[in-house]
Amino acid sequence: MKNLKIAIQKSGRLNEKSVQLLKNCGLDFENYKSSLITTVGNFPLEILFLRDDDIPGYVEQGIADLGIVGENIIDETESKVEYLKRLGFGKCTLKLAIPKDSSIEDLRDLNGKAIATSYPNILRNFLTAYNIEADIRLISGSVEISPGLGLSDAICDIVSTGGTLKSNGLKPFADVKTSEAILVGRKGLEGNEILTELVQRIESVLLAKETKYVVLNVEKKNLPAITSLLHGVKSPTVVPLAEEGWVAVHTVITEDDFWDKINKLKAEGAQGIVVMPIEKIIL
Numbered sequence: 001m002k003n004l005k006i007a008i009q010k011s012g013r014l015n016e017k018s019v020q021l022l023k024n025c026g027l028d029f030e031n032y033k034s035s036l037i038t039t040v041g042n043f044p045l046e047i048l049f050l051r052d053d054d055i056p057g058y059v060e061q062g063i064a065d066l067g068i069v070g071e072n073i074i075d076e077t078e079s080k081v082e083y084l085k086r087l088g089f090g091k092c093t094l095k096l097a098i099p100k101d102s103s104i105e106d107l108r109d110l111n112g113k114a115i116a117t118s119y120p121n122i123l124r125n126f127l128t129a130y131n132i133e134a135d136i137r138l139i140s141g142s143v144e145i146s147p148g149l150g151l152s153d154a155i156c157d158i159v160s161t162g163g164t165l166k167s168n169g170l171k172p173f174a175d176v177k178t179s180e181a182i183l184v185g186r187k188g189l190e191g192n193e194i195l196t197e198l199v200q201r202i203e204s205v206l207l208a209k210e211t212k213y214v215v216l217n218v219e220k221k222n223l224p225a226i227t228s229l230l231h232g233v234k235s236p237t238v239v240p241l242a243e244e245g246w247v248a249v250h251t252v253i254t255e256d257d258f259w260d261k262i263n264k265l266k267a268e269g270a271q272g273i274v275v276m277p278i279e280k281i282i283l
């Protein structure tokens with residue numbers, strides 16, 4: 001079967017996690033910073049390293065079959081690609097921000113104002129949905145300095161922690177779009193065996209990342225209370241300890257309610273709780 005090509009960011013915020021995800025899927029490849037393309041040794045896949053802005057277009061045109069790119073870039077380029085998997089990294093929000101002392105209080109106050117952004121298409125669609133007419137000024141980088149220079153009344157830019165806004169005397173005003181990294185594919189790839197295998201591996205890596213392997217000791221009399229708190233991949237494994245009347249319980253706990261679960265287990269008599277990372281879960 002013909003190799004598939006996947007495009008990932010060459011360098012920048014998504015590069016490292018994209019490479020790590022593919023490696024965690026068991027793919028063996030050299031991550032040469034200087035080359036544009038590399039072949040995976042143990043899987044029918046080639047990896048293209050590109051500027052993130054170019055990835056959706058390459059996938060839309062079928063030059064690459066797959067891509068890993070931020071949703072913000074997919075939306076901004078208005079590319080027709082299939083969403084195959086949300087990847088849970090590269091999370092950020094495209095926000096409107098205004099100077100700290102701005103008189104703008106309401107979205108409607110943006111009417112007639114100048115807004116600087118690198119995301120003119122997303123911003124235009126957002127403003128249209130709220131019936132706002134503003135002057136969109138396209139700036140390719142360092143958007144946050146434009147109000148200070150008198151170039152705009154507001155900005156629309158990617159924010160993750162808000163530190164850059166603050167240091168430029170700006171405050172967030174409204175969320176325009178949230179984004180994360182997405183695995184996208186070209187149209188017509190449905191049912192491709194290599195894709196199916198890759199997506200299955202990605203899913204097992206993502207699932208494993210959300211879970212922890214937990215081993216704890218408990219007195220046998222407390223076991224029913226402990227097992228009622230646990231629903232692992234199936235039911236927990238219970239192994240007798242050398243000490244009479246005690247057992248070890250092995251299970252899997254999800255990351256989202258981790259501390260809550262651990263505290264409840266302790267309250268029901270769990271001791272010597274050991275938590276371990278999981279590499280993969282194949283359901």
Ligand code: ATP
Pocket residue numbers: 009010011012013014050051052053069070071072073090091092158159160161179180181
């Ligand atoms: P390239 O050279 O590939 O064009 P870039 O400079 O345009 O890179 P990066 O800053 O590396 O892009 O960001 C890549 C993507 O990472 C963004 O498009 C966005 O989806 C995501 N991202 C996550 N957090 C942030 C953040 N704090 N600021 C900017 N982008 C972020």
Ligand code: MG
Pocket residue numbers: 051052053
């Ligand atoms: Mg870019």
